[in-house]
Amino acid sequence: MNVRQVLPRLILLIGVIAAIIWAALNRDRLDLAALDAWLSGLGFVAPLAYLGLYAVGTIAFLPGALFALAGGALFGPVWGSLLNLVGATIGASLAFLIARYLAGGWVAARTGGRLKRLIEGVEAEGWRFVAFVRLVPLFPFNLTNYALGLTRINFWSYVITSLIAMAPGAIAYTWLGHAGREAFSGDASAIRYGLLALGLLAAIALLPQLIRRMRGEKHRWIDADTLAHKLRKDGVTVVDVRGPDEFEGALGHIASALNLPLGELPERLTEIRASRDRSVILVCKTDKRSAAAVTLLSDAGFRDVSVLRGGMEQWNRDGKPVEISNRERTGPNR
Structure with a gap:
C-alpha cells in the first residue's frame, strides 16, 4: 500500500x-x-x-x-x-x-x-x-x-x-x-x-x-414424546439455546443437540444454515428462551421451527434419555 x-x-x-x-x-x-x-x-x-x-x-x-x-x-x-x-x-x-x-x-x-x-x-x-x-x-x-x-x-x-x-x-x-x-x-x-x-x-x-x-408465523409446539419419535425416524436438528453450564448441568441435554446459547445465536446462524429446509427443534430449560429464539430463526429464513414444550425440565420428567458431562443416561433423569 x-x-x-x-x-x-x-x-x-x-x-x-x-x-x-x-x-x-x-x-x-x-x-x-x-x-x-x-x-x-x-x-x-x-x-x-x-x-x-x-x-x-x-x-x-x-x-x-x-x-x-x-x-x-x-x-x-x-x-x-x-x-x-x-x-x-x-x-x-x-x-x-x-x-x-x-x-x-x-x-x-x-x-x-x-x-x-x-x-x-x-x-x-x-x-x-x-x-x-x-x-x-x-x-x-x-x-x-x-x-x-x-x-x-x-x-x-x-x-x-x-x-x-x-x-x-x-x-x-x-x-x-x-x-x-x-x-x-x-x-x-x-x-x-x-x-x-x-x-x-x-x-x-x-x-x-x-x-x-400479522403474517401468521406463530411458532409451533412439540411435546417430548413426539420429539423422541422424530429423533428416531426423521433426523431433525435440535438446537439447545441454554448456556454451556446449563447444557452440561443437572438437567443434561439431548444427545444430538447443538448448543447455541441464545445470546450468541445471531452470530452463529451459519452453523445451522444447512438446516433451513429441515425441521428445527428449539430447546431450553423450560421454553421461554426457545420461544424467543424463534424470532431469530424465522427472520433468518428457517421454515420449520418448533419449540419443545416444557423444555428439558419436561423432557426429564417424561424420563427421556439425556447426556450429562459427556456421560450418557438412557433412563429417567431422577
Missing part, C-alpha cells in the same frame, strides 16, 4: 479519534441548555448545524438518546422527528463507511473464529439483520454502525433499511423530549404526549412479535 493510499486513511483515522476524544472531554457540557443556547444564535442554519452535530456525535459514540430527546425539546415533535431521523441516518452511514474504508480490507484478511461467524451471519441475512437490530433496542446503536461496516452488506440497502427501521424509535424519543420540555414549562397537555411516546416505545419492543402475528 503506497503513501497516496495510506495518507487519506490516516487523516480520516486521526479525525475520528479526535472527534471521540473531544466528545469524551465535553460530554458534561452537551446538555439541553447548552445546545439551546448554541443553536439559538445560528438562526435559520440551526437545523443544519444540529444535523451535523448529531452525525458527529454518532461517529464519536455519544448517546443517541441525548440527541433524540434534545431534538424534540428544541424543534418540536414534527421537525424534531425529521431532524433526528435524518441525523441518525447520516451518522450511521458515515460510521459504516469509516469502518469499511479504514478497516474493511484488514478485517477481511484476518477475520476468524467468532468475528468471522458474526460477519458471515450478517452477510447471509443482509437487510433483514439490519432491520432487526434497528427495531429491537437491545443492540448498542453506535457500535453496531461500525460493526456492520465491516461486512459486505450493500451500502444503500443498509442506509434505506436503517432509515425505515429507525423511524419508530426516532419519533418516540422525539415526542418524549418534546413532552418533557412542555411539562417543565407548565403545559399539562404534555403529559398526553409523553404517554403517547412511551406507548410507541413499548410498541417498538413488541413490533417483531406483532409482525409475526
Whole structure:
C-alpha cells in the first residue's frame, strides 16, 4: 500500500479519534441548555448545524438518546422527528463507511473464529439483520454502525433499511423530549404526549412479535414424546439455546443437540444454515428462551421451527434419555 493510499486513511483515522476524544472531554457540557443556547444564535442554519452535530456525535459514540430527546425539546415533535431521523441516518452511514474504508480490507484478511461467524451471519441475512437490530433496542446503536461496516452488506440497502427501521424509535424519543420540555414549562397537555411516546416505545419492543402475528408465523409446539419419535425416524436438528453450564448441568441435554446459547445465536446462524429446509427443534430449560429464539430463526429464513414444550425440565420428567458431562443416561433423569 503506497503513501497516496495510506495518507487519506490516516487523516480520516486521526479525525475520528479526535472527534471521540473531544466528545469524551465535553460530554458534561452537551446538555439541553447548552445546545439551546448554541443553536439559538445560528438562526435559520440551526437545523443544519444540529444535523451535523448529531452525525458527529454518532461517529464519536455519544448517546443517541441525548440527541433524540434534545431534538424534540428544541424543534418540536414534527421537525424534531425529521431532524433526528435524518441525523441518525447520516451518522450511521458515515460510521459504516469509516469502518469499511479504514478497516474493511484488514478485517477481511484476518477475520476468524467468532468475528468471522458474526460477519458471515450478517452477510447471509443482509437487510433483514439490519432491520432487526434497528427495531429491537437491545443492540448498542453506535457500535453496531461500525460493526456492520465491516461486512459486505450493500451500502444503500443498509442506509434505506436503517432509515425505515429507525423511524419508530426516532419519533418516540422525539415526542418524549418534546413532552418533557412542555411539562417543565407548565403545559399539562404534555403529559398526553409523553404517554403517547412511551406507548410507541413499548410498541417498538413488541413490533417483531406483532409482525409475526400479522403474517401468521406463530411458532409451533412439540411435546417430548413426539420429539423422541422424530429423533428416531426423521433426523431433525435440535438446537439447545441454554448456556454451556446449563447444557452440561443437572438437567443434561439431548444427545444430538447443538448448543447455541441464545445470546450468541445471531452470530452463529451459519452453523445451522444447512438446516433451513429441515425441521428445527428449539430447546431450553423450560421454553421461554426457545420461544424467543424463534424470532431469530424465522427472520433468518428457517421454515420449520418448533419449540419443545416444557423444555428439558419436561423432557426429564417424561424420563427421556439425556447426556450429562459427556456421560450418557438412557433412563429417567431422577
